[in-house]
Each structure stands twice: as structure tokens, then as C-alpha cells.
Amino acid sequence: MDKKIFVTQPLLPALSDVEAELAQIWASKWLTNMGAKHNELETKLKDVLKVPNVSLFNNGTIALLVAIKALNLPAGSEVITTPFTFAATPHCIAWNDLKPVFCDIEPNTMTIDADKIEALITPNTSAILGVHVYGFPCDVEKIDAIARKHNLKVIYDAAHAFSTEVNGRSIGTYGDITMYSFHATKLYNSIEGGCLTYNNPDLVRKIYNLRNFGIRSEELVEEVGINGKMNELQAAIGLLNLKLFKNEQEKRAKVKAFYDAGLKDVKGIRIPQMPSTATNSYQYYPIVIEDDYPLSRNEVYEKFKEQNILTRKYFYPACHDYECYKNDLAVKLADLSVVDDLKNKVLCLPYYGDLEEEVQSIILNRIKYGFRS
Ligand SMILES: Cc1ncc(COP(=O)(O)O)c(C=O)c1O
Known part of the structure; x- marks a missing residue:
């Protein structure tokens, strides 16, 4: 081949559409911190992903870090996960001072083998982190049953599973929290970006705090958060790509x-x-x-x-x-x-x-x- 053929090519909106979005952002003089584009994307993604709650992030890794943090898992506890994934998955466990415990995978879907999870559960296990690798869904029903039996939290990395449904239900409604990545290499992208989806409305406040330095208002800092905010330029690309994916x-x-x-x-x-x-x-x-x-x-x-x-x-x-x-x-x-x-x-x-x-x-x-x- 004369030119290089890459494994993927980013989904790119028309430059004229991007210019129109930029003109609006410039006129607003609001570049980040939960701006209009950010809020519009958060609302639209609820419909597209068919989930009750969406929190946007500047990338999927920070989103996953926050997801794990939001569940208040006991310090030093074990999280059973797959080794057949991108580095971000186990690193987010380790960055939370938790221990990734690697479980083997199922040969067809290459996701965590749900039949091998229970043998790895110890008194120290606090959660299961499955990855819908390449878009193949984990055995969500079996993992759900194991988690209920052993009182474990469940987090899913759906970086590869934008819009996936299982049994007619959005993949983002399984488990306690699901992370999607909107990195440039993903089917749907906002250049860099990501989100968390979850059913429990009590997590809305917690996740908002954790991605915004714990700041609630001008004079109230409620907890130890970081900066996970998606900016307006990312959100604008995200809005345009929603029409294209x-x-x-x-x-x-x-x-x-x-x-x-x-x-x-x-x-x-x-x-x-x-x-x-x-x-x-x-x-x-x-x-x-x-x-x-x-x-x-x-x-x-x-x-x-x-x-x-x-x-x-x-x-x-x-x-x-x-x-x-x-x-x-x-x-x-x-x-x-x-x-x-x-x-x-x-x-x-x-x-x-x-x-x-x-x-x-x-x-x-x-x-x-x-x-x-
Ligand atoms: C399985 C998986 N998890 C997590 C990530 C991290 O997402 P991000 O690049 O948005 O931080 C990626 C890809 O980049 C991924 O492929």
C-alpha cells in the first residue's frame, strides 16, 4: 500500500459544523465548568444510551477512577477483573489503593469468565470490574447473581461498547456504575472524553463532587475530589458526533x-x-x-x-x-x-x-x- 492503513479512523464531523459550534462557544465566553454544551450532551446521552443518569468526564480513565472511588470500597480490598483489557482498567483499581485480582477469560467473548469468578472471592473481595471487550458483553446476568450472593459491587468498563444492548436493555444499566470512553479511537468520540452511567440517583451528587474537586458551591468544599470535567469544545464535538455514529x-x-x-x-x-x-x-x-x-x-x-x-x-x-x-x-x-x-x-x-x-x-x-x- 502507498499509504498507511490504520486499525481505525476517527469519526470526524464536517469542519463547517465544528466552526459553527466554535462560534457559539466563543460568543458565550464559557469554555468549561459544566457549560451549555456539556449539559446538552449529558441530557442527550441519557436518551442515546438509554440510561437514567449520565455524568460526563474529560476522559474515560478519570471517569473509571471516580467510579471506583464513588463506591467507597474498603481500603486495600480486592477487585476481581480481567487481564485482557487496556492498561487503564487495572491501573484505575491500583490508583484507588485497591488490589486487582486477575480472572481468566471466556474463549469466545474474551470477557471475564463468570464461571471462574467465585473461586477468586475471599473475605477481602469488595467488587468485580468487568470489561465489555471489543464490544462483547460480559455475562452480566451471571455476574449480577454472583455480586448479589456475595454482596459485592459491580463496575463495568464499556469503553468498547457504545450503544450496546443486552436482552433489549442498555449495557450501561447493568452493575452499579458503567464507564464509557469517548477517546478519538472509539466508535463515538469527543476527541478525549467519557462518561459514567448508573441507576442509583444517590450517586449523582457523589460523582459530581468527585469530578469537581469536591466543590459544591463558592464556600463549600464537601470532599476530596479531582478535576474530571469535560470542556465545551469536547462536548461540541460530542454533540456533532452523536448525529453521525x-x-x-x-x-x-x-x-x-x-x-x-x-x-x-x-x-x-x-x-x-x-x-x-x-x-x-x-x-x-x-x-x-x-x-x-x-x-x-x-x-x-x-x-x-x-x-x-x-x-x-x-x-x-x-x-x-x-x-x-x-x-x-x-x-x-x-x-x-x-x-x-x-x-x-x-x-x-x-x-x-x-x-x-x-x-x-x-x-x-x-x-x-x-x-x-
Ligand atoms: C478497555 C478500555 N478501558 C479504558 C480506556 C481508557 O479510556 P480513555 O482513553 O478515554 O481514558 C480505554 C481506551 O482508551 C479502553 O480501551
């Missing part, structure tokens, strides 16, 4: 159908399947390169790279391999055999609405014919 999903659905049809009978290539109860966010297109494919995942990655096609080894290394976690005794003793297998086999293919059909065909044929041509 469905069309992007439709375009990605076509790319998916093309990849699916072309790859379904290729020996050694497995396409993880969305459960029939869930809708697709169209965030990523992961394939699993099994042992009976002629090349390893790393070889496929390198072959594509030589041709200027940049796939991603999401998630390699897995989080339990990081320098900051790997020496923990529990990590050394943990059975993470599924994740240790899949971290060497999963590859995310270029996946965005404007991916040219010619490029899609090249990608498909390279995989189909084992890079022989």
Missing part, C-alpha cells in the same frame, strides 16, 4: 459482513461471535489465529506491517504481564491459561466505515491465501 455503525456493519463472509471458511481463522442476546457496537474486528493457520499471529502482524497495513495485537501483553503486576504472588499462582493463549492469537483488523473496498479485499485475500501472493 449510527451511520458509521451501518458502514462498519458492511465491512464486518464482507470480512465475515470471506474468512468464515479459512482454516485456522476463528471469528469470535457476538451472543445472540446482544447488539454490536462495531468497535473492533478481532480474529483469532489458531495453531492450524500456516502463520502465527505475530507473523501475520509483521506481514501486514511490511505492506503498510497496521493491525493491532490487542491485548498483548495482557495486564498481568506488566512490570507493575507480574511479580505479585497471586498473579504468579493464578490460572490464566485462556488469556495466556489468546493474547498470542488475537489480531484486530483495520475497521472503519471509510475503509476502501479495495483495501478490504487486499486484507481478506492476504489472510485467505496465507500471504502467498
Whole structure:
């Protein structure tokens, strides 16, 4: 390829629309601190995400940090989570002075294996943090039952699951709090940004405080908060992209159908399947390169790279391999055999609405014919 093909391309509103938004912001002279655009986006997202409460943030990581903080988990307690995720997930647990306990994953959806959670529960466990990785939903019903039985809190990282529904219900209504990321690489973006969604109205005040230095009013600082506020420029991009994301999903659905049809009978290539109860966010297109494919995942990655096609080894290394976690005794003793297998086999293919059909065909044929041509 003459030009580099990236794994994704950001959803971008028309520049003229951005200019019109900027003109309004300039006229208002209000750039941040829960401004008009911020409040409009918060209201609109309740409808789009079909959730009762939304709190916007400057990025998904700060949102997740605050979500964990808001639940007042006992100091030093354990949070059971998946190692097959982006660094932010376990780091947010650790930054809250809690201990991430890594659980193995389920081979199809690659989300935390709900059947392996109970064996990891100790008197010190306070919460479960699941990730709807690539947009595949965790087994939310099973996790909910475990949490109720053991009196645990449940947090979800839905950074990849914008608009996902399970059994006709928004993914953002499961568990105690759900985090969405609106980073530029996400299906729906506000350049950087994110939000928390939750059912419990008592959390509104708590989360507002935590993302705004604990400040309630000019002379009242109620608690120890940080700065998690989304600014007006981010919110304006978010408002414009709200009008565009469905069309992007439709375009990605076509790319998916093309990849699916072309790859379904290729020996050694497995396409993880969305459960029939869930809708697709169209965030990523992961394939699993099994042992009976002629090349390893790393070889496929390198072959594509030589041709200027940049796939991603999401998630390699897995989080339990990081320098900051790997020496923990529990990590050394943990059975993470599924994740240790899949971290060497999963590859995310270029996946965005404007991916040219010619490029899609090249990608498909390279995989189909084992890079022989
Ligand atoms: C699974 C997951 N969790 C958390 C994050 C962090 O979100 P942000 O980049 O908005 O801070 C990301 C991506 O960036 C992610 O992919």
C-alpha cells in the first residue's frame, strides 16, 4: 500500500459544523465548568444510551477512577477483573489503593469468565470490574447473581461498547456504575472524553463532587475530589458526533459482513461471535489465529506491517504481564491459561466505515491465501 492503513479512523464531523459550534462557544465566553454544551450532551446521552443518569468526564480513565472511588470500597480490598483489557482498567483499581485480582477469560467473548469468578472471592473481595471487550458483553446476568450472593459491587468498563444492548436493555444499566470512553479511537468520540452511567440517583451528587474537586458551591468544599470535567469544545464535538455514529455503525456493519463472509471458511481463522442476546457496537474486528493457520499471529502482524497495513495485537501483553503486576504472588499462582493463549492469537483488523473496498479485499485475500501472493 502507498499509504498507511490504520486499525481505525476517527469519526470526524464536517469542519463547517465544528466552526459553527466554535462560534457559539466563543460568543458565550464559557469554555468549561459544566457549560451549555456539556449539559446538552449529558441530557442527550441519557436518551442515546438509554440510561437514567449520565455524568460526563474529560476522559474515560478519570471517569473509571471516580467510579471506583464513588463506591467507597474498603481500603486495600480486592477487585476481581480481567487481564485482557487496556492498561487503564487495572491501573484505575491500583490508583484507588485497591488490589486487582486477575480472572481468566471466556474463549469466545474474551470477557471475564463468570464461571471462574467465585473461586477468586475471599473475605477481602469488595467488587468485580468487568470489561465489555471489543464490544462483547460480559455475562452480566451471571455476574449480577454472583455480586448479589456475595454482596459485592459491580463496575463495568464499556469503553468498547457504545450503544450496546443486552436482552433489549442498555449495557450501561447493568452493575452499579458503567464507564464509557469517548477517546478519538472509539466508535463515538469527543476527541478525549467519557462518561459514567448508573441507576442509583444517590450517586449523582457523589460523582459530581468527585469530578469537581469536591466543590459544591463558592464556600463549600464537601470532599476530596479531582478535576474530571469535560470542556465545551469536547462536548461540541460530542454533540456533532452523536448525529453521525449510527451511520458509521451501518458502514462498519458492511465491512464486518464482507470480512465475515470471506474468512468464515479459512482454516485456522476463528471469528469470535457476538451472543445472540446482544447488539454490536462495531468497535473492533478481532480474529483469532489458531495453531492450524500456516502463520502465527505475530507473523501475520509483521506481514501486514511490511505492506503498510497496521493491525493491532490487542491485548498483548495482557495486564498481568506488566512490570507493575507480574511479580505479585497471586498473579504468579493464578490460572490464566485462556488469556495466556489468546493474547498470542488475537489480531484486530483495520475497521472503519471509510475503509476502501479495495483495501478490504487486499486484507481478506492476504489472510485467505496465507500471504502467498
Ligand atoms: C478497555 C478500555 N478501558 C479504558 C480506556 C481508557 O479510556 P480513555 O482513553 O478515554 O481514558 C480505554 C481506551 O482508551 C479502553 O480501551
